[in-house]
Amino acid sequence: MSDWWQQIGPLAGPLGACSLLTLMLILERLLFFASLGRTLVKRLRPLLTAARNGYWLAAIEQCQGQRGLPAQGLQLLATHRARPRVQREDILSLWLGEQHRKLHAHLKWLVLLAVVSPLLGLLGTVLGMIQAFGALAAHVGPVHPAVLATGLQQAMLTTAVGLIIAVPALIASHGFRIWADAYLALLEDLLNRAQLALDGVSDAPTSPDTDSPDAAAFTEGVAA
Numbered sequence: 001m002s003d004w005w006q007q008i009g010p011l012a013g014p015l016g017a018c019s020l021l022t023l024m025l026i027l028e029r030l031l032f033f034a035s036l037g038r039t040l041v042k043r044l045r046p047l048l049t050a051a052r053n054g055y056w057l058a059a060i061e062q063c064q065g066q067r068g069l070p071a072q073g074l075q076l077l078a079t080h081r082a083r084p085r086v087q088r089e090d091i092l093s094l095w096l097g098e099q100h101r102k103l104h105a106h107l108k109w110l111v112l113l114a115v116v117s118p119l120l121g122l123l124g125t126v127l128g129m130i131q132a133f134g135a136l137a138a139h140v141g142p143v144h145p146a147v148l149a150t151g152l153q154q155a156m157l158t159t160a161v162g163l164i165i166a167v168p169a170l171i172a173s174h175g176f177r178i179w180a181d182a183y184l185a186l187l188e189d190l191l192n193r194a195q196l197a198l199d200g201v202s203d204a205p206t207s208p209d210t211d212s213p214d215a216a217a218f219t220e221g222v223a224a
Helices: 001-008 011-051 055-061 069-079 083-103 107-138 146-200 213-223
Strands: none
Touching: 011 055, 011 146, 055 069, 069 083, 107 146, 146 213
């Protein structure tokens, strides 16, 4: 492995740094979004189900003291429920903007690494070709493939390594962006429905019938 890495030439260090940064960023985002995925299943979907039935007073009560973005959003809305709707919307907009920044954190760095890595590989290709033609120019006598082999190998290896780094970085950046946008859309839908219910716009009841199976299922789902 060390011999293979040394054959990359002078760009082994920069490409190694890019690969390490890419791996660290992907793992960090995977852990972050995996925790959001569990929150989505356990809390957000039951709350969205409640939105269709207007059970927002019970939802806000169930969210007290709970963790996760859905619970935080409803708690924030409950804290400022006495304010005018315009002020509540401004407060929620600022809060959602903060969550947007957290969900999209480091994604631009992944895009940058996806752009820089193949360019470093291309630079290594050029340097390898220069080395190959330099060896050819200095060679005296019949030309054998071995004369060009070292430079061409360096050229091909750097290109391959650059692409190996760039492809996962690009896929991860776009995949995480899609994941973040979908989560934010559900979160915004949740808070918009809560806003309407607090303003009395919803046609559904604002408190559940505690004897109904749907209300019991909702309470169990949110408390899970």
